[in-house]
Amino acid sequence: MQTMPASLLPDTTIINTNARISYVLYLADNALILGHRNSEWCGHGPALEQDIALSNIALDLLGQARHLYQYAAELYNQLNPSAPVTEDHLAYLRDVRDFRNCLLAEQPNGHWGQTVLRQFFFSCWQYYFYQQLQHSNDTQLQAIAIKSLKEVTYHLRWSSEWVIRLGDGTAESKTRMQQAAADLWPYTHELFQPAAFEQEAVSAGYGVTPGSIEKDCLGRIQHIFSEATLSVPVTQPGLHSGGKTGVHTEHLGFILAEMQFLQRAYPGSEW
Amino acid sequence: METVEITCPDQVFLDKLDRELKIEPKDWMPEPYRQTLIRQISQHAHSEIVGMLPEGNWITRAPSLKRKAILLAKVQDEAGHGLYLYAAAETLGISREKMYQQLHNGKAKYSSIFNYPTLSWADIGAIGWLVDGAAIMNQVPLCRNSYGPYARAMVRICKEESFHQRQGFEILLTLSRGTPQQRAMAQDAVNRWWWPSMMMFGPPDASSPHTQQSMRWKIKRFTNDELRQKFVDICAEQATILGFSLPDPLLKWNATTGHFDFGPINWDEFNQVINGNGPCNKERLDARRKAWDDGEWVREAAEAHAAKQKTKAAAA
Ligand SMILES: [Fe+2]
Ligand SMILES: [Fe+2]
Numbered sequence: 001m002q003t004m005p006a007s008l009l010p011d012t013t014i015i016n017t018n019a020r021i022s023y024v025l026y027l028a029d030n031a032l033i034l035g036h037r038n039s040e041w042c043g044h045g046p047a048l049e050q051d052i053a054l055s056n057i058a059l060d061l062l063g064q065a066r067h068l069y070q071y072a073a074e075l076y077n078q079l080n081p082s083a084p085v086t087e088d089h090l091a092y093l094r095d096v097r098d099f100r101n102c103l104l105a106e107q108p109n110g111h112w113g114q115t116v117l118r119q120f121f122f123s124c125w126q127y128y129f130y131q132q133l134q135h136s137n138d139t140q141l142q143a144i145a146i147k148s149l150k151e152v153t154y155h156l157r158w159s160s161e162w163v164i165r166l167g168d169g170t171a172e173s174k175t176r177m178q179q180a181a182a183d184l185w186p187y188t189h190e191l192f193q194p195a196a197f198e199q200e201a202v203s204a205g206y207g208v209t210p211g212s213i214e215k216d217c218l219g220r221i222q223h224i225f226s227e228a229t230l231s232v233p234v235t236q237p238g239l240h241s242g243g244k245t246g247v248h249t250e251h252l253g254f255i256l257a258e259m260q261f262l263q264r265a266y267p268g269s270e271w
Numbered sequence: 272m273e274t275v276e277i278t279c280p281d282q283v284f285l286d287k288l289d290r291e292l293k294i295e296p297k298d299w300m301p302e303p304y305r306q307t308l309i310r311q312i313s314q315h316a317h318s319e320i321v322g323m324l325p326e327g328n329w330i331t332r333a334p335s336l337k338r339k340a341i342l343l344a345k346v347q348d349e350a351g352h353g354l355y356l357y358a359a360a361e362t363l364g365i366s367r368e369k370m371y372q373q374l375h376n377g378k379a380k381y382s383s384i385f386n387y388p389t390l391s392w393a394d395i396g397a398i399g400w401l402v403d404g405a406a407i408m409n410q411v412p413l414c415r416n417s418y419g420p421y422a423r424a425m426v427r428i429c430k431e432e433s434f435h436q437r438q439g440f441e442i443l444l445t446l447s448r449g450t451p452q453q454r455a456m457a458q459d460a461v462n463r464w465w466w467p468s469m470m471m472f473g474p475p476d477a478s479s480p481h482t483q484q485s486m487r488w489k490i491k492r493f494t495n496d497e498l499r500q501k502f503v504d505i506c507a508e509q510a511t512i513l514g515f516s517l518p519d520p521l522l523k524w525n526a527t528t529g530h531f532d533f534g535p536i537n538w539d540e541f542n543q544v545i546n547g548n549g550p551c552n553k554e555r556l557d558a559r560r561k562a563w564d565d566g567e568w569v570r571e572a573a574e575a576h577a578a579k580q581k582t583k584a585a586a587a
Contacts, residue, residue, distance in 0.1 A: 032336075036331060039330045039331060039339075039343050040330075040331060042323065042327050042330055042343060042346050042347065042350075043320075043323035043324050043327035043346060043350075043558070043562070044327075044558065044561070044562045044565075045562065045566070046562070046565065046566025046567075046569040046570060047566060047569075047570060048320065048350050048353055048354050048357070049354070050569075051347075051350050052347055052350050052351060052354070055343060055344075055346070055347040055350070056347070058343060059340060059343055059344060059347070062336065062339060062340050062343065063340065065336065066336050066337075066340070069336070087336055088335045088336060091336055092334075092335070111565065112565070112566065112569045113569070164576070165572060165573050165576040166569070166572050166573075166576075168575075168576050168579065169571070169572025169573065169574075169575045169576045170568070170571055170572045170575045172568050172571075172572070173568055173569070173571070173572030173575075176568070258331050258332055259331060259332065261332050262332060262333075262334035262392055263334060263335075266450065266452060266453065269334075269449055269450055269452075269453055270445060270448075270449055271334035271335050271338055271392070271442075271445060271446075271449075
């Protein structure tokens with residue numbers, strides 16, 4: 001019987017007790033899971049041009065995730081050189097409770113309007129977040145932020161245009177968008193609530209204070225929503241949070257089951 | 272007495288073909304030439320976008336981040352190919368919407384290869400190697416076809432297809448060096464994709480009635496059988512490098528002809544698949560129709576918004 005080499009599974013204790021690795025993985029998981037969701041659209045978009053555009057965003061997010069996982073692996077391997085991991089160990093061999101992505105990223109695609117709105121909320125957060133992260137005292141994070149910001153600026157513009165188009169379009173599209181906003185809005189709050197590893201990241205000078213970008217994000221959302229003739233839902237931060245500490249919605253388990261299938265079924269193989 | 276030279280448009284057209292000049296959208300062309308091109312280019316465009324489905328299947332299950340990125344970029348390339356080709360067909364006076372309609376109601380065909388299922392990760396390798404490989408074989412000569420917009424689209428497409436073929440080969444090569452399970456997975460994929468790939472060149476010359484006309488019009492440069500033979504010769508060699516066998520007991524080097532001999536193709540299966548009875552015909556068409564129907568409110572909203580913007584701009 002073939003047994004899985006012990007070195008394959010990343011040691012979650014090392015990750016959980018190291019704020020910097022946790023922080024980098026939080027950002028990596030966000031990008032991977034949303035990129036994965038967007039990639040589900042490939043071949044099924046409402047028009048070829050949009051199919052291509054969304055795949056582009058998925059590819060950008062996947063690229064960001066890879067840079068971040070590679071950096072996380074580097075940090076991890078410094079602490080645990082005897083059983084080194086790669087980007088793939090971190091993406092494919094951690095379970096639901098170890099993923100730190102925000103709940104917004106893992107929400108199902110739904111219809112095109114839900115997907116573009118999810119992208120808009122996320123890109124809006126990423127845009128202000130990476131602007132701040134450019135001033136990180138961690139040179140790797142700084143470099144990733146600078147590179148990603150160019151891409152995210154485009155994602156934000158693209159998704160803003162779609163929110164406006166669909167909000168302002170027809171009565172049907174407006175109704176659909178207002179409903180999508182109501183469904184997704186509760187998941188936005190958690191992005192601005194600090195997890196313990198974020199607080200450590202801020203005090204050490206390499207992280208962004210989550211609450212510090214909330215006002216800018218909200219302002220941008222209000223501006224785009226008003227152009228879209230949509231109203232911004234009003235909800236209090238509630239129980240739609242927990243992603244950063246690995247308490248997810250039920251959706252993530254299915255994403256991982258699909259995404260990690262080959263790595264889990266054929267452990268230790270090269271692909 | 273003076274002789275008046277009357278040049279009829281048909282002569283100008285044929286003369287251009289003979290001199291290897293391109294026919295452009297505004298040029299006069301015989302109606303059957305136009306119809307043949309519309310049929311062929313739209314069929315080609317449909318194949319690109321239906322072809323996204325069997326491989327798109329594996330984007331969410333790709334085994335590494337790198338493979339995921341490569342596969343997503345590849346399937347996205349195919350969407351781009353569809354776009355170039357629909358645009359080329361539109362220059363002949365048919366709209367993209369009309370072409371979609373013909374695809375959705377079953378009037379237009381697409382390559383029968385995409386009606387087979389992708390069952391394992393190795394299928395992504397086999398498709399890249401064999402299906403993109405066969406596509407290149409068919410498409411490289413099309414870069415020199417007589418209709419300008421089609422030829423130019425094909426030049427862009429062929430560049431990307433050769434990447435796809437190399438990526439597929441590389442997936443299989445990695446699997447061939449992997450575990451016994453991975454090697455078995457890859458051999459199984461090659462076994463399943465070989466014959467359908469051979470059918471991609473179309474019926475044998477003897478039963479391909481349009482070939483002569485298409486060659487006269489310089490849309491086609493080689494016959495189906497010529498291209499198929501080229502494909503077999505290349506794949507037989509590459510299979511050896513990969514260490515996989517091709518599922519044809521009659522495949523054998525023939526020193527006299529300087530080519531590989533190969534066994535008979537099951538044309539009955541080909542006709543079945545073409546006529547809608549392939550393993551995935553229904554799934555593929557359903558997926559395309561669903562994407563189109565689900566996108567209707569989106570396209571309507573986008574149009575409505577654009578119209579409002581226009582009115583606003585006019586009023587300003
Ligand atoms: Fe293609
Ligand atoms: Fe291709």
